[in-house]
Amino acid sequence: MVVELEKHEAAGRAVPEPSLRRMPLYHRMLKQLMDGQRTQVTCTEIGLQLGFDPTQIRKDLEYTGIAGRPKVGYPLGALIAAIESFLGWNNVNDAFLVGAGNLGAALLGYPHFADYGLNIVAAFDRDEAKVGRAIHGKEVFPLSRLVGLAQRMHILIGIITVPEPAAQEVADLMAAGGMLAIWNFAPAHLKVPPQVIVHNENLYCSLASLSQKLAKSLAAKPGDAAPPSP
Amino acid sequence: MVVELEKHEAAGRAVPEPSLRRMPLYHRMLKQLMDGQRTQVTCTEIGLQLGFDPTQIRKDLEYTGIAGRPKVGYPLGALIAAIESFLGWNNVNDAFLVGAGNLGAALLGYPHFADYGLNIVAAFDRDEAKVGRAIHGKEVFPLSRLVGLAQRMHILIGIITVPEPAAQEVADLMAAGGMLAIWNFAPAHLKVPPQVIVHNENLYCSLASLSQKLAKSLAAKPGDAAPPSP
DNA sequence: TATTATTAGAGAAAAGTTTCTCGATAAAGA
DNA sequence: TCTTTATCGAGAAACTTTTCTCTAATAATA
Numbered sequence: 001m002v003v004e005l006e007k008h009e010a011a012g013r014a015v016p017e018p019s020l021r022r023m024p025l026y027h028r029m030l031k032q033l034m035d036g037q038r039t040q041v042t043c044t045e046i047g048l049q050l051g052f053d054p055t056q057i058r059k060d061l062e063y064t065g066i067a068g069r070p071k072v073g074y075p076l077g078a079l080i081a082a083i084e085s086f087l088g089w090n091n092v093n094d095a096f097l098v099g100a101g102n103l104g105a106a107l108l109g110y111p112h113f114a115d116y117g118l119n120i121v122a123a124f125d126r127d128e129a130k131v132g133r134a135i136h137g138k139e140v141f142p143l144s145r146l147v148g149l150a151q152r153m154h155i156l157i158g159i160i161t162v163p164e165p166a167a168q169e170v171a172d173l174m175a176a177g178g179m180l181a182i183w184n185f186a187p188a189h190l191k192v193p194p195q196v197i198v199h200n201e202n203l204y205c206s207l208a209s210l211s212q213k214l215a216k217s218l219a220a221k222p223g224d225a226a227p228p229s230p
Numbered sequence: 231m232v233v234e235l236e237k238h239e240a241a242g243r244a245v246p247e248p249s250l251r252r253m254p255l256y257h258r259m260l261k262q263l264m265d266g267q268r269t270q271v272t273c274t275e276i277g278l279q280l281g282f283d284p285t286q287i288r289k290d291l292e293y294t295g296i297a298g299r300p301k302v303g304y305p306l307g308a309l310i311a312a313i314e315s316f317l318g319w320n321n322v323n324d325a326f327l328v329g330a331g332n333l334g335a336a337l338l339g340y341p342h343f344a345d346y347g348l349n350i351v352a353a354f355d356r357d358e359a360k361v362g363r364a365i366h367g368k369e370v371f372p373l374s375r376l377v378g379l380a381q382r383m384h385i386l387i388g389i390i391t392v393p394e395p396a397a398q399e400v401a402d403l404m405a406a407g408g409m410l411a412i413w414n415f416a417p418a419h420l421k422v423p424p425q426v427i428v429h430n431e432n433l434y435c436s437l438a439s440l441s442q443k444l445a446k447s448l449a450a451k452p453g454d455a456a457p458p459s460p
Numbered sequence: 461t462a463t464t465a466t467t468a469g470a471g472a473a474a475a476g477t478t479t480c481t482c483g484a485t486a487a488a489g490a
Numbered sequence: 491t492c493t494t495t496a497t498c499g500a501g502a503a504a505c506t507t508t509t510c511t512c513t514a515a516t517a518a519t520a
Binding site: 461462476477 | 498501503506509
């Protein structure tokens with residue numbers, strides 16, 4: 001017997017990655033509209049402001065399980081709530097951050113992560129000089145305590161902001177501590193147990209795309225700005 | 231008359247974004263192989279280590295214009311050079327960074343950007359307290375000098391690490407200064423002239439993908455780690 | 461030298477994503 | 491009330507990206 005699942009059922013098929021990544025853009029825009037005392041919004045309007053096709057937005061919003069009405073659109077408050085629920089931003093997850101360097105400090109000071117389901121509760125670092133200090137109100141512990149504290153506090157999310165050579169070792173510790181999701185800012189390909197979700201935030205990957213397009217654009221119309229070697 | 235272009239010709243068709251974003255992963259891995267005194271590499275080997283399909287890698291590498299040999303693979307040094315050339319990492323571009331906060335400082339201290347075609351030469355900030363100081367050896371200028379200096383120095387790349395409300399204004403200044411590429415770390419949808427390439431590095435977009443998958447994974451098997459409200 | 465195993469490269473097929481088309485529905489105006 | 495207009499929602503079509511299949515080339519081995 002085959003059980004038909006609703007499209008937006010939790011255990012249903014995977015949601016396209018591009019759709020997932022557009023959700024926060026909708027969310028942000030809708031929040032701003034909400035501040036302007038609006039109560040309804042249409043895909044046409046969202047698309048116009050964000051530069052997306054309205055049909056695409058309709059398909060994306062379908063994943064959240066909300067229904068709109070022709071000629072009117074979607075109820076704003078309910079739509080925002082649906083997105084937050086869909087993304088799991090209702091239940092805030094505690095997280096550990098490893099690597100209290102520049103980037104780590106930046107993330108520790110990032111505003112409003114808690115509004116987006118992420119609560120960084122502590123930092124870890126191998127450097128004894130950093131241990132014991134607090135950064136943006138978050139205490140820094142020695143790396144040796146990571147596994148024990150993660151297990152005891154049931155921490156599910158780990159954030160890696162260490163230099164590349166240490167990244168795999170930190171990932172191993174996180175897996176040993178029972179973490180299920182790793183947000184990896186080190187430019188490294190991590191090997192983890194199958195139950196662990198890894199998201200890589202490799203800046204060089206983004207940079208590659210940017211610089212290739214710029215190089216191509218300069219090659220196409222070598223104007224005033226790009227002096228070729230004379 | 232129709233002129234047939236080579237696939238890898240500079241003015242040719244657009245390279246898929248996913249392919250572009252995989253290039254730095256190949257580059258990194260190949261560099262490590264190079265350190266191990268290797269001279270040849272096959273797609274099979276790259277795929278095994280990075281977890282990609284070898285055919286996909288072959289298609290990606292085709293864009294760089296390099297040719298491999300059956301049974302042998304690609305010459306390692308030439309392949310690395312081809313990737314760097316393809317991504318425009320040979321000609322280093324100067325860049326200005328605006329927003330000398332936590333994240334800005336992290337980027338100013340990022341290692342080896344110059345090896346990847348990006349040379350951040352100066353920072354800018356609206357905050358008078360930050361102006362005049364140097365962060366990781368890069369001087370901080372007042373925002374008012376951005377346009378003039380960008381024009382004079384022919385700066386093509388701008389990096390935005392200001393809070394969201396100031397992002398559009400900074401983008402406008404960058405466009406006015408003649409910049410052609412913007413790397414935007416603010417969670418904002420920027421409106422820019424058509425010739426300007428914008429790359430958004432919205433952390434909330436990545437976080438959304440991560441937290442949705444984690445929430446789904448927890449919902450699927452509510453094991454020891456996720457205590458439901460009793 | 462012939463055979464075998466491996467791999468690049470090209471093209472086809474499959475899978476995934478975006479855009480288009482159309483009917484249904486709801487609101488506003490004639 | 492009837493017509494017009496705007497928009498949702500569903501399915502089809504177009505496009506993009508990944509994976510598969512096959513051939514030819516190359517080196518190693520018998």
